[in-house]
Structure formats: structure tokens, C-alpha cells
Amino acid sequence: MREGTRKTLFIFTLLVFAFFYIPILVLMVFSFNDSKIGTVWTGFTFDWYIRLFSNSQIIDAAFNSLFIAVVTTIISTVLGTLAALTLHRYGFPGKRTVGFVFYIPVVIPDIVLAVALLVLYSFLNVKLGLATVIPGHVVFATSFVILVLLARLAGLDRALEEAAKDLGANEWHTFWKVTLPLIYPGILAGALLAFTISLDEFVVAFFTTGPGSNTLPVLVYSMVRRGVSPEINALSTILILAVVFVIAIVGWRMNKMNKQEGEV
Amino acid sequence: MAKDMVRLENVSKKFGNTYAVEQLNLDIKTGEFLTLLGPSGCGKTTTLRMIAGFEKPNEGNIWINGEKVDKVEPYNREVNTVFQSYSLFPHMTVAENVAFGLKMKKVSKQEIAKRVKEALELVQLANFADRKPKKLSGGQQQRIAIARAIVNNPQVLLLDEPLGALDLKLRKQMQLELKQLQEELGMTFIYVTHDQEEALTMSDRIVIMNQGKIEQMGLPDEIYEKPATKFVADFIGETNLFEGTVMDANPSFATMKCGGRHISIPNTGNFSKNERVYMSIRPEKIHVSAQAGEEDNLLSATLKDEIYIGSVTKIIGEFPDGQKVIAHGSRDILKSCTRGDQLYLHWEPADSVVFEMKEKMEV
Numbered sequence: 001m002r003e004g005t006r007k008t009l010f011i012f013t014l015l016v017f018a019f020f021y022i023p024i025l026v027l028m029v030f031s032f033n034d035s036k037i038g039t040v041w042t043g044f045t046f047d048w049y050i051r052l053f054s055n056s057q058i059i060d061a062a063f064n065s066l067f068i069a070v071v072t073t074i075i076s077t078v079l080g081t082l083a084a085l086t087l088h089r090y091g092f093p094g095k096r097t098v099g100f101v102f103y104i105p106v107v108i109p110d111i112v113l114a115v116a117l118l119v120l121y122s123f124l125n126v127k128l129g130l131a132t133v134i135p136g137h138v139v140f141a142t143s144f145v146i147l148v149l150l151a152r153l154a155g156l157d158r159a160l161e162e163a164a165k166d167l168g169a170n171e172w173h174t175f176w177k178v179t180l181p182l183i184y185p186g187i188l189a190g191a192l193l194a195f196t197i198s199l200d201e202f203v204v205a206f207f208t209t210g211p212g213s214n215t216l217p218v219l220v221y222s223m224v225r226r227g228v229s230p231e232i233n234a235l236s237t238i239l240i241l242a243v244v245f246v247i248a249i250v251g252w253r254m255n256k257m258n259k260q261e262g263e264v
Numbered sequence: 265m266a267k268d269m270v271r272l273e274n275v276s277k278k279f280g281n282t283y284a285v286e287q288l289n290l291d292i293k294t295g296e297f298l299t300l301l302g303p304s305g306c307g308k309t310t311t312l313r314m315i316a317g318f319e320k321p322n323e324g325n326i327w328i329n330g331e332k333v334d335k336v337e338p339y340n341r342e343v344n345t346v347f348q349s350y351s352l353f354p355h356m357t358v359a360e361n362v363a364f365g366l367k368m369k370k371v372s373k374q375e376i377a378k379r380v381k382e383a384l385e386l387v388q389l390a391n392f393a394d395r396k397p398k399k400l401s402g403g404q405q406q407r408i409a410i411a412r413a414i415v416n417n418p419q420v421l422l423l424d425e426p427l428g429a430l431d432l433k434l435r436k437q438m439q440l441e442l443k444q445l446q447e448e449l450g451m452t453f454i455y456v457t458h459d460q461e462e463a464l465t466m467s468d469r470i471v472i473m474n475q476g477k478i479e480q481m482g483l484p485d486e487i488y489e490k491p492a493t494k495f496v497a498d499f500i501g502e503t504n505l506f507e508g509t510v511m512d513a514n515p516s517f518a519t520m521k522c523g524g525r526h527i528s529i530p531n532t533g534n535f536s537k538n539e540r541v542y543m544s545i546r547p548e549k550i551h552v553s554a555q556a557g558e559e560d561n562l563l564s565a566t567l568k569d570e571i572y573i574g575s576v577t578k579i580i581g582e583f584p585d586g587q588k589v590i591a592h593g594s595r596d597i598l599k600s601c602t603r604g605d606q607l608y609l610h611w612e613p614a615d616s617v618v619f620e621m622k623e624k625m626e627v
């Protein structure tokens with residue numbers, strides 16, 4: 001019976017994996033398919049990739065997305081780190097409320113924030129463009145950075161900061177030599193999360209971007225409406241590989257760091 | 265005369281509504297080795313933390329080297345701490361940990377290297393300089409914590425159970441080294457330990473704390489021989505505590521009655537007839553014999569048990585009323601005795617200490 005349970009569990013796990021990854025795998029395979037209609041395999045080709053890189057619309061959108069993601073990551077990592085440190089360290093009246101407010105963007109529907117921003121922009125008479133996407137993304141990303149960092153800070157031993165001060169380090173040195181190195185993996189994880197959140201965010205970008213300045217998800221959406229082209233398969237494949245690559249590198253680095261510390 | 269290095273005046277610290285430290289008055293002289301001793305939770309760590317600057321007293325003042333330190337940040341105090349939980353920096357190597365304080369003081373590179381090496385040699389861990397702390401055993405980490413504090417040559421060193429994780433042999437060795445270093449450099453040590461023998465052998469002065477207050481303060485032999493309260497007598501070493509009533513309070517002849525027995529007590533003149541008191545007598549002060557002798561103050565008890573504890577044998581006797589008594593004796597005395605036999609106990613009244621029963625009334 002125990003053996004049976006194990007087998008069932010194993011098969012179940014396989015099914016879940018298949019459910020997760022088969023669509024992605026199919027997409028990747030068909031990005032090399034030598035046919036305009038994406039459902040039958042007719043032969044191998046790199047055509048779609050070549051077309052992709054000669055499509056200036058897509059390249060522009062990719063750069064727009066990268067630009068927004070980088071700016072969002074920088075702003076939200078700095079803001080999130082400061083906010084998390086403040087929340088962790090200082091007791092002040094209303095601290096719980098403030099902490100809760102930071103969680104809200106994580107749980108409210110994207111559409112609500114998108115519409116809210118749109119209303120705000122029109123109220124302030126702000127002309128929509130590429131930059132108007134950034135505030136929305138910063139709101140989301142900062143919340144996630146705070147979440148990740150608070151978890152890391154909860155595991156940080158306050159006594160270590162006291163030990164630093166005991167040895168003559170002022171607030172500044174304590175932060176740079178002890179606090180920051182210890183929460184650095186958390187900051188990195190938060191930044192990575194911020195980057196990916198911004199890169200594939202659709203709803204806010206769709207509502208708050210100006211005419212002619214598409215982000216990648218917005219462009220893909222408009223392309224797909226005219227039918228799924230294998231170009232999009234190619235684009236998706238590149239995105240997936242890029243993200244997996246970045247996560248693998250960061251994961252490997254963090255793993256190495258944790259090993260060096262001997263698990264903090 | 266040595267002046268005060270650390271001075272606590274009416275210092276109190278509350279957590280919530282309870283006092284962790286209450287109305288503490290303490291003067292610690294330059295170059296003194298002072299030990300705080302007391303049961304778990306009595307406020308030892310809290311006292312050290314207030315001196316180091318990590319807790320602000322709710323009341324009272326602290327002076328370090330003549331300077332009132334209520335507005336001095338921890339990093340500006342000439343004090344270093346060996347933390348109870350070590351608190352080594354996990355992202356730095358052992359050598360970097362030890363060098364941290366000197367780096368903050370902007371000591372030159374060569375000087376740092378030299379002093380770190382010396383400190384690590386002192387704690388016998390020179391070979392571990394490039395390891396990360398988490399890769400060391402508990403006792404090794406503890407010694408790194410000592411090295412990290414001591415390398416700075418502070419005027420005052422606070423040590424919170426610095427040898428608790430070491431085996432007996434290494435602990436004895438480190439005790440000697442610490443004491444030597446303290447005397448050579450004239451450092452002031454404020455030392456916390458649960459090891460009474462350590463406290464009695466190393467300290468110039470011992471402070472016994474209980475529930476945030478000082479119970480007694482004095483030289484090691486004073487604390488042991490002349491405990492001021494029942495708590496101290498009970499807490500330090502092993503003792504027999506008898507509860508009884510004073511029968512005679514004459515200047516030359518004082519006795520108390522305890523479970524039907526009359527016991528001579530030292531007359532300090534502080535007791536009156538019929539007063540309820542406690543009496544404490546150390547096991548090693550009780551003479552045991554199998555035959556009744558000629559002495560006054562002779563009591564009889566039955567042998568209940570004997571426990572071999574190394575140099576002496578612990579004899580557990582029972583008085584007719586069921587009260588247990590512990591004495592130390594040699595094996596020879598017991599050769600002819602078996603359990604249930606009659607024993608004769610005797611001690612010099614001057615070796616016992618009598619306390620008034622104020623503790624009972626407070627409850």
C-alpha cells in the first residue's frame with residue numbers, strides 16, 4: 001500500500017510538471033517550425049528569429065520594456081529597502097497600518113491600480129508616454145521588494161548590529177559593514193523580482209502607456225489579436241531563456257554566498 | 265587609592281511592568297575583577313547591557329571613567345563585550361571578526377595583523393583565522409568572541425558567561441589566561457558566570473544578584489563563609505538550612521530549637537528569644553563519627569545514603585523528625601556503618617550562620 005501511495009504521488013507530480021511545462025515546451029519547439037500556421041510541424045528553420053530581429057517594432061518595444069524594467073528596479077529596490085529597514089527597525093505609532101498599506105498593491109487587482117493611475121494622470125493633465133508606465137510598476141515592485149526584505153530582516157540577528165557598535169562602529173559603518181552584507185541576498189532577490197514583474201506586466205502598461213510607445217507585452221497583445229505568429233513564439237522563447245538564465249545565475253551566486261556564511 | 269572605573273547609581277530597568285534591574289548601586293574600581301552571580305533571569309545580562317549602552321536605564325545614572333554616559337552611544341564607550349550568544353559576524357572570517365574593532369579605530373594594517381594574531385594565539389585558535397565562524401564548534405566560537413573583544417584592550421571588558429561552552433580543562437586554562445591578562449593590562453573586568461567555583465577563584469569581588477537586586481556584595485571568602493542572607497547561603501555552594509526558634513539569646517550561650525533538637529548558634533546579638541530564624545551550616549564543617557564524643561552541640565542522625573564525589577564522600581543523614589542533613593566525611597568513618605545506623609554529628613557553632621526570617625514575612 002505504501003509503495004502504491006508513492007507511485008500515485010510520483011505520477012501526480014509528473015502530471016503537474018507536464019501541465020506547467022508542456023505548453024511552454026510546445027511553444028519553444030514551434031518557434032523553429034517552418035510553417036506560418038503554428039499547429040503542424042513541417043520542418044526546422046531559424047526564419048522566425050531572423051524576422052524577429054529585423055522587426056523594428058518588436059525591437060523598439062523590447063528596449064522600451066527593458067528601460068522601464070531597469071528604472072523600476074532601481075527605484076523600487078532603493079525605496080523598498082529603505083521602507084523595509086524602517087519598518088523593521090523603528091517602532092512608531094501606526095507602524096502596523098503603514099506595514100499593511102505596503103501590502104495592498106500585492107493583493108488589489110492590477111486593473112484597479114491601472115484605472116486609478118489613468119484618472120490621476122488625466123486629473124493632473126499628464127501626457128501619457130513611456131515614463132507614465134513607471135509609477136505603476138514601481139508601486140507593485142516596491143511592495144514585493146519590501147515583502148522579500150522583511151522576511152530576510154526577520155532572520156537577521158539584531159545582536160550582530162549591537163556587536164558592531166560595541167566594537168566602535170557608528171550607525172553608518174554598522175550599516176555598510178554588517179547590516180547591508182547580511183541582507184544583500186534579500187535585496188538581490190527583491191531586485192530580481194522587481195525586474196521580472198515590470199518586464200512582463202501588461203495591464204498597467206496597457207492603460208498608462210502613450211500612443212506609439214509600446215512595451216513588449218502590450219505589443220505582443222496587439223500582434224496576437226491579428227493571429228498567433230511564429231515570430232511571437234520565437235520572442236517568447238528568447239524571453240523565457242533570458243529569464244531562466246538570469247535566475248540561474250542569481251540563484252547560483254546566492255547559494256554560493258549562503259554556503260560561505262554557513263547559512264545565516 | 266584606585267578610583268572608580270564604573271559607577272552605577274540607583275539604576276533601574278523595567279521591561280513592561282516588571283523590574284529586570286531595580287535600584288542597583290555598584291562601584292567598580294579600576295583594575296578590579298568583579299563577578300555578577302545569580303540565578304537565571306536575575307538581571308545580569310541587563311546590567312551589562314546598560315553599561316555597554318544597549319539598554320537605557322529607566323532611572324539612575326551610570327558613569328564610566330568619571331564620565332556620565334547617559335548620552336554616550338555604545339560605539340563611543342571605552343567598553344567591549346563578550347556576548348552571551350557570541351554574536352560573531354557570519355559573513356566575515358575569524359580574522360576579520362577579530363580585526364573589526366581595530367579597523368574601526370583606524371589602527372594601521374601591520375599593527376592589526378600583529379594584534380589579531382596574538383589574540384588568536386591567546387585563545388588557541390591561530391590556525392582557524394581564515395574560517396567562517398559558522399564552521400567552528402560552539403566552544404571555538406566562544407573563544408573567538410573573547411579574542412574579538414580583548415584585542416581592543418578596552419578599559420572595561422564585560423564578559424557574559426565567556427567560558428560557558430568550554431570543557432573543564434580548557435575552561436581552567438582560559439580562566440588562568442584571562443586572569444593573567446586582566447592583571448597584566450590592568451583592565452577592569454565585569455564578569456558574569458554560572459560557575460561558582462570560577463567566581464570564587466577568579467574574582468576580587470563578587471556581587472550576588474536576585475530578582476534584579478543586590479543580595480550581597482563582598483570578597484569571595486566573605487560570600488562563602490559569611491552569607492548575609494538565606495538566599496546567598498542557599499545559592500552559593502551546598503548548605504544545610506534549618507528552620508527553628510531561638511531558645512536562649514544570652515551573650516555567651518545561644519541556642520535554637522529545631523524539630524525537637526537543641527542546637528548551639530553563634531550569638532551575634534541580633535536575635536531575641538522566641539524569634540523564628542534560619543540556620544545554615546556547610547556540609548564540610550560538619551564532623552561525622554560513628555561513636556558519640558564528648559563535644560557540646562552533638563546531634564544524632566541515621567545514615568540514609570552515601571555518595572562518592574571524588575575527594576570526599578557525601579553523607580546524607582536523617583534526623584528523627586525526618587529532616588535531612590548533608591555532611592562531608594572520609595570513607596573510613598563509614599567503613600563500619602551501613603544504612604540505618606546511628607551517626608553522631610557535631611560542628612562549631614561559629615561555623616554556622618543564622619538569619620532572621622524576614623523573607624518569610626515578605627511573601
Ligand SMILES: Nc1ncnc2c1ncn2[C@@H]1O[C@H](COP(=O)(O)OP(=O)(O)OP(=O)(O)O)[C@@H](O)[C@H]1O
Pocket residue numbers: 279280283284302303304305306307308309310311348
Ligand atoms: N528585551 C527584553 N524584553 C523583555 N524582558 C526582558 C528583556 N530582556 C530581559 N528581559 C527580562 O529581564 C529579566 C532579566 O534578564 P537578564 O537577561 O538580564 O537575565 P540574566 O541574569 O542574564 O539571566 P541568564 O543567567 O539566564 O542569562 C528576565 O526576567 C528577562 O525575562
Ligand SMILES: [Mg+2]
Pocket residue numbers: 308309310348424
Ligand atoms: Mg544573561
